[in-house]
Amino acid sequence: MSIRLVASDLDGTLVRSDGSLAERTVAALAAAEDAGLAVVFVTGRPLRWTREVFDHVGPHGLAVVSNGAMVWDVAGDAMRSVRAIEPDVALEVTELIRTAVAGSAFAVETMSGIALEHSFMERHPIPDGARRGTIAEIVDGPVLKLLARHEELAPLDFWDRAEAVVGSLVEITWSSTSSLLEMSAAGVTKASTLALLCEEHGISAEEVLAIGDMPNDIAMLQWAGTSYAMANAHESVLAVADHVAASNDDHGVARVIEGLLGLP
Template sequence: MSGLPRLVATDLDGTLVGADGAISDRTAAVLRAVEARGVPVVFVTGRPLRWAADVFEHVGSHGLAVVSNGAVVWDVAEERARLERPIDPALGLEVCRALRAAVPGTTYAVEDLDGIALEPEFLERYLVPEGSRRAPVEELFDRPALKLLARHEELDPQDFWSRAEVATEGRLVITWSSSTSLLEISAPGVTKASTLALLCDELGVAAADVVAFGDMPNDLPMLGWAGTAYAMANAHPDVLALAHHVAPHHDEDGVAQVLTGLFGLDEV
């Protein structure tokens, strides 16, 4: 990257957001200072829209966020999807059958802009919105989905991911960002990186002028694409190995510390 970044792309959980689930006052102030310099801050998260919206107040006046691991570009100001990249139901069900045959005990949920629908056996770790459908995946996947979730209660995340990659033969994009065995599955070619690249092309920003922050395997494509990549000190080993630099721990306002130095901001 020559000169200052022209766009900041940051993951949320484990990166910008503290262990308390909030963006600190210090980090929020730094994001505002960066935005005031005309540099967009884009949240690029695996969170579905319903969770990402909790922190949208911090994305600045441009109001753009990439959610569901790249399945959606959300226009915060206009409260609408600017781009959707969903999974075709036929392909999704084909992958579900293949994965469940190879890894018995796999359960599924599907997400769209309206919320989440889950199989009865799918044990969600977070509060499920009231009225969420519970049914076999063959009934749930009756329209395009932004993300398919696969969970296993016995395998560890790395093992589940590895076995799923073999079973599904690259037909969909599989990643994970959880400490539990929860796989996040997207449409072919859909990653944080590919959607961020589309957005940056629209904004006239080159990859070389993007600084990106992340901590988990679902951030790997984005960090590999960005001109400058920071792994958080608390990041997964694969992320630490890929990134150009290491930022302080997310509970130490690591993103804010780095941005303060990059942009020569006054400490807040």
């Protein structure tokens, strides 16, 4: 069965370490669209940060952001669907984690942007107007992504301890080199939202090629009929992927697309 859709993560995958897209990658994405091969960006990035690469998403204009919490219609500049954490669940999860893991700090991504606890130390530039407050103050509506950070624990240790207390209330994953947990509503992953999107378009899992590099990509790679881990991927991702692509700084995604299209 031939590939009809390529689902690509962004950071560490499509995007180079300096945050840019290589000209070769841009050309490969355009060639894919010209050949009728849809490309969907499937990222943990929130909408505000994903917009930086929307020019390259292609004329079909769809992106899965915030680890599956939202599908965005790029061409129409509108939300296609949203799968959020209810406020009461978000508050319960933060209380459980804070009790089990002292020193945890939280932030939330919502439709209106990011809001942070005073103790949450963000590693990326914070947008002007971003709110700071207590968790009760910043969780004032549906949450696309709940973030938990710890400044002392290793990522996997933090994940294991948090997951042990939240159970099935939310989906927990991580994609950062720091101890930052990313939580979505129960059942919401890159894979589950991509599956819904593909079902709408009559595309089967066997017709999807997925590419990623971090633990938040694992479910998507396992769901897709063909999967690639980047050469720079986390060891857990390399363990589940069908194939290994060149690194994000060595045109890995471009090389895979060129191979699919038979380009030199």
